[in-house]
Amino acid sequence: MIQFKGVVKKYKQQDVIRGITFDVHENEIAVLIGPSGCGKTTVLKMINRLLEPTSGSICIRGEDIKTKNVYRLRRNIGYVIQSVGLFPHLTIRQNIEIVSSLGGAKKKAERKKILQKNAELLEMVGLHPEVFLDRYPAQLSGGQQQRVGVARAFARDPEIILMDEPFSALDPITREQLQDELLRLQSKLRKTVVFVTHDMDEAIKLADRICILYQGEILQYDAPEKILKNPVDGFTAKFVGKHRIWTTPELIRAEDIMLINPVSTHKNCSLLRCLETMRFRSVDSILIVDDENKLEGAVYSEDVEDAPDYHKPAAQILHRNIYAAKAQDSILDVLRQMKQRNVSSAPVIEEDGKLAGIITKSSLVTALSKRYVDQ
Template sequence: MITFEGVSKTYPDGFRAVKSMDFTIEEGEFIVFIGPSGCGKTTTMKMINRLIPYTEGTIRIKGKDITGENPVELRRNIGYVIQQVGLFPHYTIEQNISLVPELKGWSAAKRKERACELLELIGLDPDTFASRYPRELSGGQQQRVGVARALAADPEIVLMDEPFGALDPITREQLQDELLRLQKTVRKTIVFVTHDMDEALKLADRIAILKNGEVVQFDTPEKLLREPAHGFVEEFIGRNRIYQNPDFITVNEIMRENPVTALASLSPARALSLMRKRRTDTLLVGDEQAKLVGIVSAYDLQAKLEQIQTIEEVCVPAQSVLPVSGTAKDALLAITDAKFGILPVVDENNRIAGIVTRSSLLTVFADQWAGGKEVI
């Protein structure tokens, strides 16, 4: 979709803000540029719609050199969202959203329909908000309108320059969630500039970390956290994020393999013997294909030892189950509601793959924390 080939930006005084960048952004990707102040992230983004001209190399959009495009038309076909929102105060919300479609010659009826559609998409009732003015909206609502305006002419590419930077933390997190929801619906190619690493990790499909006008590492959040290219990336991301982020610790890393399992037809006496031998107070019950049926506790078995013939009679369904594709964050959220404090882990066919317990979670995070500590 967007290709940089040896792209540089040198100012008349000789300062090179961007140095020989080579990368490709695929269609539908959510890309984040991040780095310290003055690293060239905003300059790089603004070169895509030629708000800043580059001095060397080539930028192509869908294979076409953008220098061959009319810059006004190029910008009208690329959505743009800035931190200060930039809504026209004397225009209604509907008029603000309809600005680019009007410039592109859309009919009044089509503009109105599109504005109402986008207001609904961003969670603002058209009957309530379309006729209001920017001053009548909160900062978060104005920023939503800014996003809607960028999407108004249905561009394939949307550039976002620190759009949530001026908002309070709660509103910022809400809008991040809203943007992720929108992206699942509209699937645009988004280039997003931020200075907030947590925001980048939350939103991006891939993150480009810039330093002194160069791309130091361009990878998925998972790879950046697990395989930082060198010391600068590790320092910029933060060692605590690298070692402790539960979003990027997989269930496979925290589960105990070969949990104690039994068929539902097992007698309670034999089940208790097995539990004593394996030093556990719970059994995972599976069928002949090792598919999860439920959980049995030693307490329930002891209480009804003389009244039951098989453990199936005291087996209870697992209230919370983890897929093998899950993360430590999933486990942390589910463990509080887990029956007997354990989380069975199953594969895509519901076969038992392992088990996560409170103690295994604590052990992993203690090890991660210890690994991330600096030795003094």
């Protein structure tokens, strides 16, 4: 949707943006993050042509924006800045109307529709239109003004929304509420959003992809989870916080915690062999897989001990309906399932059903000790 190709921005002789190439997909929230002065605002302003690149190109839907009419371009791009930028002498209603296409709407029905949509937008960001539409910006709190700013960015129904640290001046609670509202709006209205912040928690919460900028260069551009797990270099790791993944357990997958090489065998293995293997490996169950290593079920030592004939195959006492976690399941879901089903371990399978590993109490302890002791 938005494509930067070798974009350079210089002020006098200073390179502020040093040849960046990246793209933002349609309907995704891309978050630009980086220390103060790294060029985030500059990148944003080049998208709506408040600034022009020194070289390189920026395309929207494959069209170089240089060739487009600036006003038409901006009409398709909502812009929210930290200081909100509401006109102080206009009411909230007027502030929103001025950016919505009301002026162009000649027919009464069309105008009515726009007005109704504006009221809905206010409602969606948690402001009652009856209460707020006729107030002036100065009569609103910072958080309320910022909500109007967000509603206004969506008002013209643009394809793209640029947000430059829109929530950074707000207290943490208001800030979280607005993040939630943005996500709610986004799930309904599906825009292509480029969001600037220097708060990693905000980036993780909002982003489909996070772009880490440092001194005018992109260090890494990837899904939050990937960045947390595999920060590409020292700076990113430091910026991300070394153990950040542990404070965001939703992003920890079963495969990150599981032990590989779980004890397994085929269903035609004799019960005696199963029992020996379990004793040798000090486990109380053995997973049964087919010839392609797909999980079929489990055999438990207590069942084997009760079996009348140890020479019969494992298939005889195979439990087929056991809980298996998918490799990509969040560890929180897995732990919930394990608790609900009162099991102390869970096999982990790939999408195709092949056995990948096992989560046990000991794998959790190992993971925790790596976090708190080993490092």
